[in-house]
Amino acid sequence: MIALSLAAAGVCTAAVVLSGSGSESPSVPSTCPQRWGGNDFGDWVPAAADIDGVEESLVPGSPVETLICAYPADSAHPGGERLTGSRTLTDQTAAMARDLAYLPVTTAKINRPCTAMGGQIANYLIRFAYPDGRALWVGSAEEVNQCVRTTNGTVGSNAYTGSAITAAYKDGIWRSVPPDDPCWSPGDRKGQDKLMVPGRPGRLTVCRDATYTRPPYRKRHGRDVARALAETLNSLNTVPSQNLCQGIGGAHERGIRLIFDYPEGPAAVVTISMDCIPAINNGLLQANLDDRVRDQILRLAPS
Template sequence: MRPTHKIGIAMAAVATCATASVVPGMVPGAADGGARRSPSQGQSACPQRWDGGAIGGWVPAPSGLDGAADSLVPGSPVSALICAYPGNTRSGGLAGSRTLTGQATAMAHDLGYLPVGTEGGEIPCTLMAGPATNYLVRFAYPDGRGLWLGSAEEVNSCVTTTNGTALSHVYVGDSLTAAYRTGTWRLDQPERPCPGSLGRRGQNARMVPEGPVKVVVCRIGRHDEPARRTEYGTKQAHELAAALNSVAAGPSRNACHHLRGGSGGRFEVLFGYADGPPASVRVTTACRPSANNGLLEGHLDDSVRDRVVQLAPP
């Protein structure tokens, strides 16, 4: 299970301005048309080697930008330099780079809304062997400052994405590989039985970030059954968000301790916002803790649990 890999609302890319510098054969599928060499020196250059001790978890230097502790990519950068380091090890040589200009704002918008923390949490991972590619992305800002982001594509999808201050366990490796190869940014939307979310900034601090304008409540059936869903407006969204936020919550361990004699259902509660991705809370009434947003978990009392069940489709 990928507890933080949920379906998000991606900002559609509307421009495809990109340049690439690629070492042929190192990253299959990477474009080489219009290539130029990456600069070998200077703050804006790709480091010649990935030098991290963990998959995805390294940047050359943390950013001093305001907001970097609360968002992976704060503000409005004007370009994004993607540096690729393929291989099965956590360190490796530079294979090539691609610079996105027209789509840097959309990329920053999507990545900047991902839920973040300042410490690593417990997430279950599979242990399959397979190819991996580490990435460094340098976002450049109009005033000349920059922000490095480290992430990776790897077969287990258990990757830390970090700007050196904040980190996220939401997996974006496939999206980074596609942007590197094609010059087009699009945040991947993993398939789910009910519309879910990659998560939303602020969910490390509260179960549901403030300001939802609607809520969808899904009842999750067996694997061979489609999820059923009902949608409500702002009033119900605010009331249900307040109820879920009233629950004592702590860091998520993404575990379920089945209650003796417990029965009930599984629900996905999806809060929509005027801008950015939705925030999702998974409710499993036969588990303790019964509510989990991927970063926080807590056990619902009877009144909150019953409210979720009442709003769900039969």
């Protein structure tokens, strides 16, 4: 699940099951389409919006109302799912838009390994309405493998939002449960397509390989250490991430996850695969690990 900074607010919701279509504008439909038009889980909207900021954020600006449209899917035969219902949110819209706006976006299709388990799947379209009458669609999905691309029709994000969207659709409340262990934070933050560690982090947690559970397997550091390491990582030459690496023969060092926390919004996570090239990856960028950076990271890691 994504770790989102969610505000608990009062809720004004209305749940309905739709059986007919309403009027549509040529650009952004005002009601839920009767069928899911994509062939994947998520990664489809009926129309891209002409709204300032859609190139940099899934949900720019300050929408005032949200319409969630649900399309339960068959994992074996994706595409063409029928609309089964919708829910309208008002008081939750600001929090939902803010948290989606924090997610990293790109126009590129980012490769990543995905498992192929079967399970609960549902496509969602989310219509964000603005005070001036304009609107924007976001397409996503809940999928058991959490291997979904969320898009506004212009840019997309591999950050997983499915569980939070399902909760908002079913309960009318936008929320997400943070991981019990900070080392499991998914770490998806806006700007990671341009910098390994964007912005000004306020704290750093260094975690040993997640399969290593004997204490101590994590160690926390303050703002100055976090920003110094972020500066080092941001000085490296990077390439767009393929989320793949080539193993180094004979190397058996445990991996490290760097969790950079911020005063607001989600963490940014960087993984270090010590026995792989390229070793450094934030999900959108990769870089090689030289001895200087390796030594700096190992000094901060738990023993």
